[in-house]
Amino acid sequence: VIGVDWGTTRCRAYRLCGEDVRDYRESELGIQHVEADAFGRALQSLIGPWLVDGERQVLLAGMVGSRQGWRETAYLPCPVSTDDVARALVPIPYPDAVVLLAPGVSAADGTGVPELMRGEEAQIFGADIERGSVCLPGTHSKWVRVEERRIVEFSTYLTGDVFAALRDHTILRRSIREGPDEFTAFDAGVSRASDPGGLLHHLFGIRALGLAQRLTDVAAGSYLSGLLIGHEVGAAVQSARPVHLIGATQLTGLYARAIVARAAWT
Amino acid sequence: VIGVDWGTTRCRAYRLCGEDVRDYRESELGIQHVEADAFGRALQSLIGPWLVDGERQVLLAGMVGSRQGWRETAYLPCPVSTDDVARALVPIPYPDAVVLLAPGVSAADGTGVPELMRGEEAQIFGADIERGSVCLPGTHSKWVRVEERRIVEFSTYLTGDVFAALRDHTILRRSIREGPDEFTAFDAGVSRASDPGGLLHHLFGIRALGLAQRLTDVAAGSYLSGLLIGHEVGAAVQSARPVHLIGATQLTGLYARAIVARAAWT
Numbered sequence: 001v002i003g004v005d006w007g008t009t010r011c012r013a014y015r016l017c018g019e020d021v022r023d024y025r026e027s028e029l030g031i032q033h034v035e036a037d038a039f040g041r042a043l044q045s046l047i048g049p050w051l052v053d054g055e056r057q058v059l060l061a062g063m064v065g066s067r068q069g070w071r072e073t074a075y076l077p078c079p080v081s082t083d084d085v086a087r088a089l090v091p092i093p094y095p096d097a098v099v100l101l102a103p104g105v106s107a108a109d110g111t112g113v114p115e116l117m118r119g120e121e122a123q124i125f126g127a128d129i130e131r132g133s134v135c136l137p138g139t140h141s142k143w144v145r146v147e148e149r150r151i152v153e154f155s156t157y158l159t160g161d162v163f164a165a166l167r168d169h170t171i172l173r174r175s176i177r178e179g180p181d182e183f184t185a186f187d188a189g190v191s192r193a194s195d196p197g198g199l200l201h202h203l204f205g206i207r208a209l210g211l212a213q214r215l216t217d218v219a220a221g222s223y224l225s226g227l228l229i230g231h232e233v234g235a236a237v238q239s240a241r242p243v244h245l246i247g248a249t250q251l252t253g254l255y256a257r258a259i260v261a262r263a264a265w266t
Numbered sequence: 267v268i269g270v271d272w273g274t275t276r277c278r279a280y281r282l283c284g285e286d287v288r289d290y291r292e293s294e295l296g297i298q299h300v301e302a303d304a305f306g307r308a309l310q311s312l313i314g315p316w317l318v319d320g321e322r323q324v325l326l327a328g329m330v331g332s333r334q335g336w337r338e339t340a341y342l343p344c345p346v347s348t349d350d351v352a353r354a355l356v357p358i359p360y361p362d363a364v365v366l367l368a369p370g371v372s373a374a375d376g377t378g379v380p381e382l383m384r385g386e387e388a389q390i391f392g393a394d395i396e397r398g399s400v401c402l403p404g405t406h407s408k409w410v411r412v413e414e415r416r417i418v419e420f421s422t423y424l425t426g427d428v429f430a431a432l433r434d435h436t437i438l439r440r441s442i443r444e445g446p447d448e449f450t451a452f453d454a455g456v457s458r459a460s461d462p463g464g465l466l467h468h469l470f471g472i473r474a475l476g477l478a479q480r481l482t483d484v485a486a487g488s489y490l491s492g493l494l495i496g497h498e499v500g501a502a503v504q505s506a507r508p509v510h511l512i513g514a515t516q517l518t519g520l521y522a523r524a525i526v527a528r529a530a531w532t
Contacts, residue, residue: 067477111461113471114478140437140470155463156470158436165435170427171406195377197421198501199465200494204406204422205379211333212380228466235464 001057002047005119006064008032013046015055023050031069039070040094051096058094061102062119065090075106075116079150082125107153115154117142123246124151134244135236135259137229137251143236157232166203167224175210179218181225181254189226190233190258199231225254233258267323268313271385272330274298279312281321289316297335305336306360317363324360327368328385331356341372341382345416348391373419381420383408389512390417400510401502401525403495403517409502423498429491432469438490441476445484447491447520455492456499456524465497491520499524 005012009030015023029042044051047058065073073090089100102122107115120142124134134144139160145153167176192202206224209215215223233255237243243259245252271278275296281289295308310317313324331339339356355366368388373381386408390400400410405426411419433442458468472490475481481489499521503509509525511518 109463109467109471111458113458114474114480116474116477155467156474157464157466158438158469158473159466161436162432162466162469165431166428169431169435170424172424192377192379196501197375198423198497200423200425200428200498201375201421201501203424203428205375208380208382208422211382214380231464232466235462235467 061122075104177217182222185219185222186226189223190230193230327388341370443483451485451488452492455489456496459496
């Protein structure tokens with residue numbers, strides 16, 4: 001079986017054998033870089049050699065099932081299990097292989113505002129989590145509650161997206177220079193997030209601390225990261241513990257730091 | 267007397283006679299558009315005709331006193347009165363006129379993070395407010411507490427700056443099109459700000475409501491504005507009432523709407 005995590009900016013393909021990954025290929029042909037009639041060719045360029053080698057089943061998950069993707073699939077309302085997803089897979093005509101496209105997952109946050117997910121559900125089911133809170137940090141972080149291996153509710157935070165916009169397109173750009181993570185500054189940002197005043201006020205503090213020469217421009221990037229992640233974690237961490245983190249090592253490491261700090265205060 | 271409000275992006279000059287404005291001139295020669303050695307010429311281009319006409323005293327306030335301005339002046343720590351400012355004016359050599367540059371004002375928000383102000387203090391003293399809370403909405407909104415006509419403390423919110431960055435440089439740009447203010451959507455954003463989940467979560471809702479076709483792209487801009495102003499007002503409005511609003515009519519009107527809505531909940 002070939003599993004493909006096909007997102008907005010990247011496309012990642014896994015050649016699977018049971019629970020093992022036999023091979024892995026990645027390309028920058030995220031859906032925003034693929035013309036509407038070119039999805040088949042884009043897939044072929046990535047997994048063609050594996051098809052020649054005999055693979056015949058392909059599962060696609062992620063933004064490839066969105067309106068801007070190959071074909072739009074429905075959103076399954078929570079609670080959602082792997083069986084629910086399996087029943088809702090959409091076949092796509094393709095030469096020499098059975099290609100199945102996964103649905104999305106939807107929820108409401110209790111206030112009537114919809115929640116949407118495409119792709120993270122595959123990572124959650126793949127991690128085989130029985131119960132608890134699952135955090136998938138990123139451009140649009142997801143916090144997901146899992147019970148009896150089903151996704152029962154979730155919330156999205158625009159954290160990574162907001163980080164890049166604030167760093168590059170506000171007055172803060174004059175106070176921030178890219179550099180390695182500085183954990184002391186990151187922790188100070190996380191801690192600041194629990195002060196009164198709210199995020200919009202805390203953000204100005206980065207500029208003010210820079211002008212007062214109490215925060216270097218390299219440390220300011222880590223402080224901003226800690227501030228945003230601190231606000232996210234503070235809003236998202238509920239009584240549901242443990243928190244499972246799914247993602248790349250650097251980012252999940254920072255989230256773990258913020259979650260531990262938050263737990264120490266409460 | 268000539269009063270000049272010289273900010274980052276614009277320069278506004280007022281020819282005053284007692285409390286009346288006899289004449290007004292504005293230019294786009296904000297400090298970010300003026301070379302370090304060209305401030306004298308920039309001022310001359312704006313107020314030259316008034317000097318020819320006999321004016322001899324010029325008061326400058328705003329970012330022109332910052333490190334990137336004509337000359338850096340100190341920050342006076344709160345509490346600050348008009349007399350304190352008058353005593354700290356810095357003379358700048360200038361042919362045919364006495365030019366005095368105002369200091370800035372600084373405060374601490376109780377958590378050790380500094381607060382800085384350059385120019386808003388002139389607007390507050392000009393409004394002759396005896397006591398209460400003063401809100402100056404804008405790119406970097408200020409909320410100022412005034413007692414016995416002195417500025418005793420203040421907080422800054424990055425609201426306007428963040429609004430532009432989010433609208434133009436995150437996923438929300440796909441959900442937002444410029445258009446006239448839509449008050450229903452603005453009010454919905456203000457109301458949303460009081461829900462649990464925090465700003466980073468509420469922001470994603472704009473994208474989700476758009477995808478669900480429950481928020482048009484023109485209304486989404488007003489919703490984002492209401493959401494951010496609602497978060498700012500929710501954090502800033504304390505027991506100190508009344509709130510005095512200083513600024514342009516459209517923006518102060520929106521803030522008044524948000525403050526009234528917030529007062530109705532609490």
